[in-house]
Amino acid sequence: VKMxxxxxxxxxxxxxxxxxxxxxxxxxxxxxxxxxxxRKQAEAALAFPNAFGLTVRYAMKAAPNAAILKLFHSMGxxxxxxxxxxxxxxxxxxxxxxxxxxxxxxxxxxxxxxxEKGVKINCCSLLQLEKFCAKCPGKELGLRFNPGVxxxxxxxxxxxxPSSSFGIWHEYADKCSEMxxxxxxxxxxxxxxxxxxxxxxxxxRCTGMSIALCEKFPEVTVLNLGGGYKVARxxxxxxxxxxxxxxxxxxxxxxxxxxxxxxxxxxxxxxTFLSANSACLVASVHDIVxxxxxxxHTFIKLDAGMTDVLRPSLYGAQHxxxxxxxxxxxxxxxxSYVVCxxxxxxxxxxxxxxxxxxxxxxxxxxxxxxxxxxIIEASGAYCSSMSTKNYNSFxxxxxVMIVDNKVHVIRKRQEVEDIWKNEVDLPAGIIAK
Numbered sequence: 125v126k127m128x129x130x131x132x133x134x135x136x137x138x139x140x141x142x143x144x145x146x147x148x149x150x151x152x153x154x155x156x157x158x159x160x161x162x163r164k165q166a167e168a169a170l171a172f173p174n175a176f177g178l179t180v181r182y183a184m185k186a187a188p189n190a191a192i193l194k195l196f197h198s199m200g201x202x203x204x205x206x207x208x209x210x211x212x213x214x215x216x217x218x219x220x221x222x223x224x225x226x227x228x229x230x231x232x233x234x235x236x237x238x239x240e241k242g243v244k245i246n247c248c249s250l251l252q253l254e255k256f257c258a259k260c261p262g263k264e265l266g267l268r269f270n271p272g273v274x275x276x277x278x279x280x281x282x283x284x285x286p287s288s289s290f291g292i293w294h295e296y297a298d299k300c301s302e303m304x305x306x307x308x309x310x311x312x313x314x315x316x317x318x319x320x321x322x323x324x325x326x327x328x329r330c331t332g333m334s335i336a337l338c339e340k341f342p343e344v345t346v347l348n349l350g351g352g353y354k355v356a357r358x359x360x361x362x363x364x365x366x367x368x369x370x371x372x373x374x375x376x377x378x379x380x381x382x383x384x385x386x387x388x389x390x391x392x393x394x395x396t397f398l399s400a401n402s403a404c405l406v407a408s409v410h411d412i413v414x415x416x417x418x419x420x421h422t423f424i425k426l427d428a429g430m431t432d433v434l435r436p437s438l439y440g441a442q443h444x445x446x447x448x449x450x451x452x453x454x455x456x457x458x459x460s461y462v463v464c465x466x467x468x469x470x471x472x473x474x475x476x477x478x479x480x481x482x483x484x485x486x487x488x489x490x491x492x493x494x495x496x497x498x499i500i501e502a503s504g505a506y507c508s509s510m511s512t513k514n515y516n517s518f519x520x521x522x523x524v525m526i527v528d529n530k531v532h533v534i535r536k537r538q539e540v541e542d543i544w545k546n547e548v549d550l551p552a553g554i555i556a557k
Contacts, residue, residue: 131359131488132446132458132488132489132490133359133444133445133446133489133501134444134446135446135448135499135501136158136161136401136404136444136501136502137158137160137161137404137526138156138158138404138406138499138526139529140448140497142156142526142529142531143406143448143497143499144448144450144497145531146406146524146531147406147408147497149531150522150524150531150533150537151522151537152406152407152408152427152428152497153405153406153407153408153426153427153428153431153432153521154405154406154521154522154523154524154537155403155404155405155406155432155503155504155507155508155521155522155523155524156403156404156405156406156523156524156525156526156531157187157189157191157192157399157402157403157504157523157524157525157526157534158402158403158525158526159195159525159526159527160527161401161402162192162195162196162398162399162402162504163195163199165394165397165398165399165401165402166180166182166195166196166199166201166398167199168366168397169201169366169392169394169397169398170199170200170201171366171367172366172370172373172390172392173366173367173370173371173373173374174373174374174377174390175374175377175378175381175387175388175390176377176381176387176388176389176390177387177389177390178389178390178391178392179202179346179389179390179391179392180200180201180202180391180392180394181201181202181203181204181225181348181391181392181393182196182201182202182203182204182393182394182395182398183204183206183351183393183394183395183396184203184204184205184206184210184213184214184395185204185205185206185210185395185506185509186395186396186398186399186400186504186505186506186509187395187399187402187403187504187505187506187507187508187509188210188213188214188509189508189523189534189535190213190216190217190534191523191525191534192399193213193214193217193218193219194217194218196398197217197218197219197223202223202224202225202391203219203223203224203225204225204227204351204393204395205224205225205226205227205228205243206226206227206228206229207226207228207230207232208226208228208232208233208234208235208238209232210226211224211226211238211243220242221238221241221242221243222241222242222243222244224238224243224244225243225244225245225246225266225348225391226238226243226244226245226246227246227248227266227268227315227317228248229248229289229290231245231247231248231252231255231256235255235256235259236259236260239260239263244266244313245260245265245266246265246266246267246268246313246315246348247265247266247267247268247292248268248290248291248292249291249292250292250296250299250300250303253265253267253292253300253303253304254303256309257303257304257306257307257309258307260309261307261308261309262307262308262309263309263310264309264310264311264312265304265309265310265311265312265313266311266312266313266314266315266346266348267292267297267300267311267313267314267315267341268290268291268292268315268316268317269291269292269293269294269297269314269315269316269334269337270290270291270292270293270294270316271291271294271316271330271333271334271337272293272294272333290317291315291316291317294333294337297337297340297341298340301340301341310343311341311343311344312343312344312345312346313344313345313346313347313348313391314334314337314338314341314344314346314347314348315347315348315350315391316330316333316334316337316348316349316350317349317350317351317352317393328372330349331349331372331373331376332376334347334349335347335376335377335380335388338380338386338388339384342386344386344388345386345388345389346388346389346390346391347377347388347389347390347391348390348391348392348393349373349390349391349392349393350392350393351392351393351394351395351396351397353366353370353392353394353396353397354396355396355397355400355401355502355505356401357400357401357441357442357443357444357501357502358442358443358444358502359444364397366397373390377390395505395506396505396506398505399504399505400502400504400505401501401502401504402504403502403503403504403507403508404499404500404501404502404503404504405428405432405433405499405500405503405507405521406497406499407426407427407428407432407497407498407499407500408426408427408428408495408496408497408498409424409425409426409447409492409493409494409495409496409497409498410425410426410427410466410494411424411425411494412424412425412492412493412494413425421461421462421484421486422459422460422461422462423461423462423463423464424447424461424462424463424464424489424492424498425464425465425466426463426464426465426466426474426498427466428465428466428500428521429464429465429466429467429472429474430465430467430469430471430472430511430512430515431465431466431467431511431512431513431514431515431516431518431521432465432500432503432507432508432511432513432521433474433500433503433507433511434506434507434510434511434512435506435507435510436473436474436475436476436481437465437469437471437472437473437476437481438481439479439481440476440477440478440479440480440481440483442478443474443500443501443502443503444500444501444502445463445474445475445487445489445498445499445500445501446489446490446498446499446501447489447490447491447492447496447497447498448490448496448497448498448499449490449491449492449493449496450493450495450496450497451493454490454491454493455490456490457490457491458488458489458490458491459488459489459490459491459492460486460487460488460489461475461486461487461489461492462475462484462485462486462487463475463487463489463498466516466518467512467515467516467518468516469515474500475487508521508523513538514543517540517543519537519538519539519540519542519543520537520538521537521538522535522536522537523535
């Protein structure tokens with residue numbers, strides 16, 4: 125797959141000067157976040173169409189650095205946590221417990237202590253509900269349902285429908301009602317989520333199905349519609365327009381209110397929408413190699429890879445890539461490359477074919493030389509947080525925040541000794557000397 129020379133990607137928020145500053149002072153690889161973009165995306169989410177009130181919960185699994193959590197907390201966002209450890213991390217960043225909502229595949233030990241502190245729990249399976257009723261009788265809770273439809277960018281990002289384990293299957297709603305009643309608990313929230321990269325038509329259908337679930341629970345005051353707001357990473361992508369694509373939500377809530385006399389409060393849980401295009405990975409061109417056959421390629425080898433941006437290797441996800449040449453005279457020269465990472469792993473690709481992580485794809489870029497800076501754009505969501513850090517014993521990359529073109533370190537580079545500091549020797553004598 126080759127792109128026309130006119131189709132090369134360009135820098136999003138970095139300038140070449142700031143890119144070089146990061147590379148030369150912090151070192152590469154390094155994640156760079158843009159405060160202005162994070163703020164702009166949060167403001168867009170806070171303007172989500174709603175009828176009777178809105179809470180925006182940041183899906184912190186997308187990018188959980190404390191600086192980002194503190195920024196969003198200061199703007200009035202609450203937080204969607206996917207493990208009890210994310211709850212602890214949010215609280216350590218100064219987020220009040222009652223601003224945290226836990227929806228987890230694994231309802232960890234000690235969740236009842238979080239409930240006592242004010243953390244909101246959404247039970248995501250019948251067993252979780254059974255555990256909640258046993259340990260928190262009489263308490264308020266939420267139920268996460270699988271509404272029966274999904275809309276992910278790939279099967280790996282689809283978290284709704286019959287092939288998904290996420291949430292309680294919607295046909296078990298009556299069973300949930302019986303269990304809750306027996307324990308004296310109260311269902312005050314219904315939660316659904318149909319997956320990342322939602323199709324607006326499916327999203328509309330899911331809203332109606334989610335509202336219908338609220339009919340079964342008369343004490344529900346909050347409907348959480350999850351996340352799944354597609355962002356345009358590549359220039360050919362079409363992102364979700366919250367004001368137009370999601371306007372149906374307000375209509376559905378008003379119709380429900382007219383029919384049942386209940387004004388539901390809306391919650392949404394954007395992660396990718398807030399952070400994906402708010403960051404990039406600053407890396408360096410480490411080597412350039414060629415395979416000389418007619419079917420061969422020219423490969424750019426980075427000093428980064430799946431240890432930092434896993435999405436291409438996992439999903440065949442596409443990220444804009446920009447070579448920033450040290451010699452400005454090469455800025456107008458073009459060449460087609462396969463970009464690969466530094467891991468001893470054939471699947472460590474930055475330019476797979478779309479949706480095909482094992483298939484090589486070429487990308488038209490500025491002509492590159494070893495020592496050039498290379499930017500992997502749209503690396504703000506599920507990159508730092510979902511990296512395979514320490515594979516091949518590469519240290520975890522640092523993170524910086526760009527504020528008015530000034531670079532602020534928000535996470536230091538991991539010391540190599542920290543990779544093995546938790547390892548413990550076997551007792552003496554087990555391994556022969």
